Amino acid sequence: MTDIQSLFPETYEASRERFRKNLSVVQSRWSKANLFQHKLSGEEDLTIDWIYSDAAETNQKVFILSTGEHGVEGYVGSAMMQLFIEKHLPRLDPRTTGILLVHAINPWGMKYHRRGNRDNVDLNRTFLYNVEHDPDFNPAYDKIAGFLDPGKPLANLFLANIAYLIQLFWHIARMGMKNFRYALLLGQYRHHQGLYYGGKERPEETQVLMDLYKQTMRSYDQILHLDMHTGYGPRYQMSLVNSALDKNPSAHYEQRFNYPLVVAATADEFYAIRGDMVDYEYALWQNEFPEKRFFATAFEFGTLGNTLYGLFHSPRVMVHENRAYWHGAKNEKLLAQAKHGFEELFNPEAVDWKEKALADADQAFNGILSAEGYL
Numbered sequence: 001m002t003d004i005q006s007l008f009p010e011t012y013e014a015s016r017e018r019f020r021k022n023l024s025v026v027q028s029r030w031s032k033a034n035l036f037q038h039k040l041s042g043e044e045d046l047t048i049d050w051i052y053s054d055a056a057e058t059n060q061k062v063f064i065l066s067t068g069e070h071g072v073e074g075y076v077g078s079a080m081m082q083l084f085i086e087k088h089l090p091r092l093d094p095r096t097t098g099i100l101l102v103h104a105i106n107p108w109g110m111k112y113h114r115r116g117n118r119d120n121v122d123l124n125r126t127f128l129y130n131v132e133h134d135p136d137f138n139p140a141y142d143k144i145a146g147f148l149d150p151g152k153p154l155a156n157l158f159l160a161n162i163a164y165l166i167q168l169f170w171h172i173a174r175m176g177m178k179n180f181r182y183a184l185l186l187g188q189y190r191h192h193q194g195l196y197y198g199g200k201e202r203p204e205e206t207q208v209l210m211d212l213y214k215q216t217m218r219s220y221d222q223i224l225h226l227d228m229h230t231g232y233g234p235r236y237q238m239s240l241v242n243s244a245l246d247k248n249p250s251a252h253y254e255q256r257f258n259y260p261l262v263v264a265a266t267a268d269e270f271y272a273i274r275g276d277m278v279d280y281e282y283a284l285w286q287n288e289f290p291e292k293r294f295f296a297t298a299f300e301f302g303t304l305g306n307t308l309y310g311l312f313h314s315p316r317v318m319v320h321e322n323r324a325y326w327h328g329a330k331n332e333k334l335l336a337q338a339k340h341g342f343e344e345l346f347n348p349e350a351v352d353w354k355e356k357a358l359a360d361a362d363q364a365f366n367g368i369l370s371a372e373g374y375l
């Protein structure tokens with residue numbers, strides 16, 4: 001096993017290069033495997049890369065691993081991809097199992113350490129099945145839009161933090177904690193410099209992934225998809241976040257996967273989302289391929305924790321980073337501080353965090369692959 005630090009890449013380019021080199025590793029067992037790329041429109045060398053192979057004999061089941069839907073989260077995602085390729089991929093059966101490994105769904109965001117894409121679109125609010133990018137959706141966001149994007153440069157972090165806390169408590173007192181979180185996290189399609197913005201139309205990144213999911217679901221009897229994320233939940237225990245559309249309770253999966261923390265992406269257990277990627281796959285499955293066996297979930301590596309501190313401060317660092325991005329900061333130091341806080345939320349530096357994240361992923365890969373019959 002490679003040493004821990006080196007599993008976590010420094011740049012988008014280094015991560016992509018390592019991923020591409022994995023093709024020969026995969027081909028040693030899946031001789032039909034190929035590397036595919038979608039180059040994003042524009043001048044820059046930004047690509048969504050994936051390695052795909054049919055099963056060698058019959059396409060019974062497929063395993064999908066994807067990373068970097070939220071760009072900046074792709075660094076941890078890349079480490080998990082490498083862990084999977086080195087340690088778990090060799091245990092799958094190439095005769096009956098196809099594979100689809102996706103590097104950096106949002107390459108722009110990964111390269112520039114942002115969650116959204118070049119248009120500030122959170123791709124995980126754009127996987128809409130049979131609904132439009134409705135600008136009038138989530139009207140409650142309007143009430144907190146000015147709080148989340150103050151519309152002027154970041155001038156003083158101390159004062160910005162105090163202003164943030166005062167306004168936060170005011171909004172929570174007025175709306176209630178539950179409604180506040182709902183309006184914040186659900187997704188919105190109106191404020192293009194805001195948080196959790198879903199855009200005005202389907203982004204090209206989303207279209208690429210939708211096509212891939214449809215194609216794989218059509219080709220196999222059984223589909224298993226694990227999608228890598230960071231930022232929410234307890235700092236030292238990765239959460240498996242199931243789709244709100246999955247019918248089984250979380251406790252069922254904790255037992256089934258022999259994994260201690262499973263939650264559903266509902267307002268009660270996690271938070272509600274419109275346009276979630278895994279929800280899209282559930283809708284696709286239920287509507288178009290109900291005869292297949294399907295399971296998908298997200299690995300969510302928490303960073304700030306589930307305490308009040310985590311709940312209040314994760315939006316804070318996102319607000320400051322977003323503000324500095326759009327309106328600038330008074331000086332370089334302030335800009336660096338805003339970026340650093342944000343980076344720690346989605347790509348933490350601490351080695352003990354990385355060790356635990358890898359150990360949790362290892363346990364979850366084992367539990368899920370074995371329960372779903374891939375080992």
Ligand SMILES: [Zn+2]
Binds near residue numbers: 070228
């Ligand atoms: Zn994410």
